[in-house]
Amino acid sequence: MTRLSAFFFILTVSFFFSQKKDTAVLISEVKIDAYKKPVLFMTSTKSVAVVSENLLGQNPPERLLEAVNQIAGARMEERSPASYRISIRGSTLRSPFGVRNIKVYLDDFILSDASGNTYFNIISPKLINRMEIYKGPESGDYGAVTGGTVLLQTRRTDHLSAGVEIGSYGTFEQHLDVARQEGKNFFELFQNYYQTDSYREQSAVKRQQIYVKDRFTYAPRASLNAILLLSDLDYETPGGLTLNQMESDRKQARPSAGGFPGAKEQHAGIRNKMILAGISHETAISSYFSHFLLVQGSYVDFKNPFITNFENRFERNFAVRTHFNFEKNWNSISLALRVGFEGGNQNILVKNYNNNKGIPGSPQNFDQLKNKSGFYFLSQKLNFNKKLFTDISIGLNSNSYEWERMYPVSEEGRVKFKEQWLPNFGVTYLLGKGFSIRGKIGKGNSAPTSEEIRSSNQEFNVNLVPEYGWNKEVGIRKQFGNIIFIEGSYFDFRMKDAIVRRQNESGQEYFANQGNITQKGVEVLLESKNFHLKNEIFSSFKFRFSGSFYDFKFRNYQQLENDFSGNEVTGVPDTTVNSLFNFVFFKKLSVDYSHYYISKIPLNDANSVWSKPSLISNIRLGFPIQIDGAKLNVHLQIQNLYNTDYVAGFDINAFGSRFYNPAAKRNFIFGAHVEF
Template sequence: MRRINLLFLILLSPFFLSQENDSTTLISEVKVDAYKKPVHFMASTKSVSVVSKNLLNQNTPERMLESVNQIAGVRMEERSPASYRISVRGSTLRSPFGVRNIKVYLDDLILSDASGNTYFNVISPELIDRMEIYKGPESGDYGAVTGGTILLQTKRSDQLSANLSAGSYGTFNQSFKFSKQSGKHFVGIFQNYYRTDSYREQSAVERKQFFIKDQFQYSEKGSLHAMLLLSDLDYETPGGLTREQMLINRKQARPATATLPGAKEQAAGIRNKMILAGISHEYTISPEFSHFILVQGSYVDFENPFITNYENRFEKNFALRTHFNYEHHWKTITAAWRMGFEGGINTILVKNYDNTKGVEGTPQNFDELTNRSGFYFLSQKLNFKERLFTDISLSLNSSSYTWNRLFPASGNGKVNFKNQWLPNFGVTYLLGKGFSARGKIGKGNSAPTNEEIRSSNQEFNLNLRPEYGWNKEIGIRKQFGNVIFLEGSYFDFRMKDAIVRRQNEIGQEYFVNQGKTVQKGMEILLESKNFTLDNPYFSRFKFRFSGSFYHFKFKDYVQNAENFSGNDLTGVPATSLNSLLNFIFFQKLSIDYSHFYTSKMPLNDANSVWSEASFVGNIQLGFPIEWGKTTFNLYLQIQNLYNTEYVLGFDINAFGNRFYNPAAKRSFIVGMKVDF
């Protein structure tokens, strides 16, 4: 408790120091891109958070967890290194692993496949230069999801840099970045190699990645963008432990039982090779009229030796996005319209074998799935006298899949989900300079993904339906002078036919539609600019504080003879508090000091098992050395500064109470980034 009190005292300290403004920008002064619909943050009607370069610098080489978890309402979890989930306002209820029910874009490319699954862990954090996170349904622009949307942006300015680091548990990271404007071309190249043995047994990681893009401005009116991403990710999965096993040995992998072998014996892990390529074209037909089109494809080779089987997946994806844009300015009114389509096809061949100590054995089941999804959308933005801003959108969403059982039996069929009209309406009003109030209402819909239709029990769940619901939200944004920004929001999301995870007695998962949820919550953000101090030793200071306060409940939820109505939503903490303090000493030495508090949460739908609250601190020190035009940035990161015993990602509703994936205790990374 004294640590928390000290943290709040530090947060208040700048008000007692002399200060002057510098060039660092408050979040309220930036623009959000909103996938080529730029708008000033204060005028945006959406529930959006920007992950700036300052936040991205907090990441360790293998993950974006430290920066994402500074965002109110967003929680990135790590079940084991490279095995991540992202929860936006509780969206991981149905995600035992991976990213589902959240749409993800990389520059122009669509990372999410047609079924709604995203291999987020193939992306190196160092590739990303900026993130925008949209919370709740934004179906008018991004299609049928209820969780949210994430826009990842790569470098858009000249850069030449190299990074080298090493740390605890055999961690090694190397990366190279190059981006430059050359005539009509802006070329970006990124390369990364990362490996670690990690904290627990059977949790080593190796990732290799290459990315290249070319933005060709062939005329004043037209530009052509091409991108290619190659990723090779190989990581071991230690599996969940019971509480008793965790207390005996936090580092152990899931041990064998009387009926099943352990994770180490079965060489449990994931090997994911992915190729993603796309080309987009923008053309300005007239000063008011323009067109955009994107065509892309990807191939995924996915291997998963698991406790009970050895799974191979081969995926082919194709996607298209296109829209026409029209914008017109009158004296006091600006209006913009967008009309378009986005759709994709995902074909997946799944082969399951017996797992003989990490080697494919006797075939079990071979199946094929083809998902088709898409949406037509129409949106309108109106700006009245730079005071009243509205954003109205409507989309028509369709989703279907065909299934084909190949071995040992045969069979096939098709499931068409009902087309959904999904409206969204948002309004923002500027009450004064640097002060705005907003409100929005929208409907979201989320169809089951491949892994839910055909989950690890190797059965087709043909009765699984999309979940859907309405979200209502209000919020305020206030900038105090030019130094402090405050944002607060309240939302009420009601979801029906919620998709919930189950496990059978041998640990295989399956999914069911179960009842309704009532999700109410408040989110806050308090952020400062850099304070420049009249002190030769203590040069600059900046702070950021965010928090979420949730009241999430099941409603009309009956499982067999048990009634879970009124229970807290599984895997969602009621309270999360996060802070980041940036110090500069002697004009050179930077210190980033961050904290993450997470309250207890239920680990099963019955609410009979709860996690413990956790309080984790990290610290990063950086020191630049300039030599001519080259800057050597030395840094030291200490993760879990207080050596807390905690869990970064629980296996919710796990059979046999194997909920726990212990996180690493205190660890460090030391490195050098060279900017040429």
């Protein structure tokens, strides 16, 4: 044993024996909601990660990237401020921007539209109190996606707070959150304003948001829930750079080239106004039977001045979800059954004009697209003798759309995809207290979204079909006393008819089904409890490590005369490692020190261009001050602590090698948050 390893061994031993007993809930005893199918994390059959309040606290005011990227198997990318992509056990092959192939719910309600697109960037991180991320297909309860599902949860208990933050590049954020139980009503009002000039040219952001919800419990086992979300998001898009352009000037927006004007000259950006309103009802019909019904609608006014055109998009969305539930407990068996339906309609009017420096010019194309999607599902949850747990489901999924070109010519059509039966089977066995093993097999199916059917090249891709595949996985969860929790999982997902992105010489995108993909991976998590130390200076400490190790390969992938079979999947790093250390000094000063390592990434399908590996670190200092009945929390965040040159989101398969969207160098955020 070397002197260094001996020192760390002595330090570790003394550290563990100097701690006080932690009375907090064990990590293995955390409950997940699983969309109204609550279960202990340790006994869940699903591959799920919980993003707690501690992880959410790592985010800067504009994004959830830092929290999501602490989760093994999940990765959030930022092409430019307010332009985000999320991949769960997969790639962003289909997502030049936005969130696709992932189902997103906000409390009871559905953020994803009928085609599968989600405007994730309209949500302020300050609104979210907790997240659950489900990795891989969950077609029984959540519908047909091959990537995964994200559940966003807002406040469920009384809360009154307000805060303000200022930072580098003219960053300013203000929020107010009021949640209160008044008689039979639980009411929440959340308001947020955020703006920044950002690091690069042509990348300013402004977002305003109001969220209102009310839960009216009008009977002991019956409630009525309503929400209203108003969001106004306006952000500029600087565009991708070539490697030479990035090395010459990281802050520049995409310059003019090849007869095309630059992003700044064309005032490139996104202006997205969205209204979402919905109502849901839960009631117990008897001691065994209950019913849930949700109805919601949304309207989107979307403007996108781009290099080659100015797009206006108007979206009307309607969705419904309903299910009947049966639950009964016997001496050694607990059984829950659910049968239901979720469906949605979407009507989109798209108008494209010439872009005259941010002003609509002569018309190019006027189109209408109507999407319909739905799935019937039957699911079962069984607990046998508190040892064996099963979650078995089957869903029948359907998708179709109608398209119409109204200008400059008149033509129309209808496409209906083949209905898909999507089974899922999961089982967990509890070997002992704090020790479980699990296995899972399931099929996923993901239809093209509206922006893939009618992409920015303004053509209808009627030959595009859904991608689908089978996922198999095994996992283990182990709690070591009251100290350490570990989790490991291995999955093997075989995707067919994978949808991939292409770009033409104008930078306009289109999509194609290109062969099959084999996705194999190992994901690990190591997390400690909060150790309280017998030390007036060093008061407490906890840590968290997670990692993803992937082998994703194209199979039977032919593009014109090029054969890319055997190549690594574009946009996917084979290794990511994340860490978070939480320290408390003097029983007051908290220090959160995080790292995010990502290996090199293939930037095109030919694997001829790769990114460099990167290691990013952030640190957050917080200090609470008690003022009568209020608690003031003052904090300082330093993002990109090591001042690394890196890219937080690449434009994969970009025409002209414009792969790079440089991220900000070291920057600072100072904030104050008061809770009453």
